[in-house]
Amino acid sequence: MLLTVEPDGDDPIYQQLRDQIVVAVADGTLKPGDALPTTRQLAADLGINMHTVNKAYDRLRSEGLVRLGRRTGAVVARGPADEPAGADELADWERRARTLLAEAFAKGMAPPEVLERCRALLAEFTSR
Amino acid sequence: MLLTVEPDGDDPIYQQLRDQIVVAVADGTLKPGDALPTTRQLAADLGINMHTVNKAYDRLRSEGLVRLGRRTGAVVARGPADEPAGADELADWERRARTLLAEAFAKGMAPPEVLERCRALLAEFTSR
């Protein structure tokens, strides 16, 4: 479980953290019940502000992926196949997926090729 | 070709426009050579500022999807399968796709189901 950040990247730092943790949950590096580093611990390790880590954790909480306890810290709350996604979650995801796939298609990637890439990326998660 | 914006949405207005136009190009609503509304016209229709539309068009130009004409206004420059995507473009796309697919998987969607949704979304584009 190695987290890194690019302070001057295109995405805000808190989202970089959120994304990496989502991927870690997907590929099994993090399992339901696993504890995440404390905010101040992670902030110190990465040389960033504690509030930034906090914001990342809060986003994950509002997505239902982690639970934030006063004493337990941040704990992974949901893993693959743990609980089916809600309708709102699903509609929002589909909207983003449509945009992403449209971009690929509009920019010249052939649909079978796009689908194959999606399959390969998903395989990264299931195989581990 | 109906464009709408949510001024208070999560994404900036110019990106909402960019996204909708990308989808329109992908699904065939807009074909290479088709003219987009003029910046002033679209701005007036949507009740937003000219510069905001301008920024959306400028981004699309830098992505190679539209050409900004001197007299004609904005014109769709690239359609599906018009030209293969560059390596950088592709790597960036794959990074975003990984995050999006990881999110789906981590939130409980089964890989076959995810893949099926991707296939269905792509079919929206190829069928029209």
Added chain:
Amino acid sequence: MLLTVEPDGDDPIYQQLRDQIVVAVADGTLKPGDALPTTRQLAADLGINMHTVNKAYDRLRSEGLVRLGRRTGAVVARGPADEPAGADELADWERRARTLLAEAFAKGMAPPEVLERCRALLAEFTSR
């Protein structure tokens, strides 16, 4: 001597014409004394405005590459090795060359490679 224009290209049409004529003079397609098409002839051929052709010719005149006669039309006035460039002309050219070469270097092209490309491009002119 085939001239073409992209109405929606990055460069203004009059400059596209100017550039192509400059290259034609350099590579020998056009020689000193050769007549260029009349403004209305060229405008009709390319489907553009007469004033646009006029502007291109005027720029070339101010650069000393063509003479504009009331009765003779536009005539190539100067060719390779015809007359050494003036100091102002030269300083301005060098400024633009510095920017172009800096861009190549800053973007990762090795100086020997850049120089070789320049040599090859110049050879296109001398060989014909």
Added chain:
Amino acid sequence: MLLTVEPDGDDPIYQQLRDQIVVAVADGTLKPGDALPTTRQLAADLGINMHTVNKAYDRLRSEGLVRLGRRTGAVVARGPADEPAGADELADWERRARTLLAEAFAKGMAPPEVLERCRALLAEFTSR
């Protein structure tokens, strides 16, 4: 690192800034990691608008030469030989170089002389 602008020059202000920064990166005045002035600061120093500086920086970012940081301001991202140029970048550069070299040749500069000037300009970059 001294930047100047000519408000009434032929090139737009933002491009004058862009060009000067490209040259500065090429000749080593600016090295990867170096910070550029903040948009507001530079705008105030030059007596121009913040948005104009912003546009210059944004172009440089889209060219991959700088990263725009959240806290640090603009930072030089790519230096000479840091990363090879892409194919599109290269083709576009060659087109512009052809025009520039043709102009020199057509205006009476001998090819060896032109090449020597290019070599000298490149030497300005490598020597520092």
Added chain:
DNA sequence: GTGGTCTAGACCACA
């Protein structure tokens, strides 16, 4: 009449 550029001033997200 089109997009391109510049100015001016405001509010927000991020850290």
Added chain:
DNA sequence: GTGGTCTAGACCACG
């Protein structure tokens, strides 16, 4: 305090 976004209004280059 930084860049990012949006608004408003003006002038210019191009065709």
